[in-house]
Amino acid sequence: MIAFFRHYVLHNFGLKLLSLLIATFLWFTISRDQQPAVVAIRVPIEFQHLPGNLEISSQTIPEAQVRVLGPERLVGQLRSTDVRAEIDIAGAQAGDRTLDLTAQQIHVPKGLTVEQVVPGQVHISFDTRMTREVEIHPRVTGNFVAGAQIAKLLVDPERVTITGPRHRVETVDAATTDPVDASGTTVQATFVTTVFVSDPLVQVVNPVPVRVTVIMAKTDANGH
DSSP: OHHHHIIIIITTHHHHHHHHHHHHHHHHHHHHHTSEEEEEEEEEEEEESOOTTEEEOOSSOOEEEEEEEEEHHHHHHOOGGGOEEEEEOTTOOSEEEEEEOOGGGEEOOTTOEEEEEEOSEEEEEEEEEEEEEEEEEOOEEOOOOTTEEEEEEEEESSEEEEEEEHHHHTTOOEEEEOOEEOTTOSSEEEEEEOEEOSSTTOEESSOOOEEEEEEEEEOOTTOO
């Protein structure tokens, strides 16, 4: 019995103990990694296949909260950019629409599953796309020497093309430049700036630098 114990137990005891410790560590690590975990991630909803004649006219694009289930190791490495919520809107028409959002429309990395999606429906507004030209109104600020005032403003180009949802584009009277500081100008000066539309759903088509020329004139004793 003693010989058996020495041969099968004590022989290479150090290596056997090391192997046992390694096996225990690996079992613990693998077991921990496979423990289920859940995380909730907020992701923007992507609308796929928008018809070419339509624009999304909702002021804000809704987000989805997605509960993702999987092994703790994979869940711990998950980033918001790894999760995508997609709704196919091919065939959509102008007007207010209610669209379903289910787990089948959520894409997550392999090994993870979608447990819940909130909201289950989203409301979105569509409008036909409209493109038209509007005037560019310059904004000029500054402190000028006594006896001088702005007599004329020249803008090049004078107009710009804008596009967006029809009912939003129709309400735009003009595009505006970033403020131009003409302080110190006594006769004439030209400034290069950019143009924009205050409505975030309306875009400037092919924006180009805008040249604003400030022409000054002297005032009379009465300030005219």
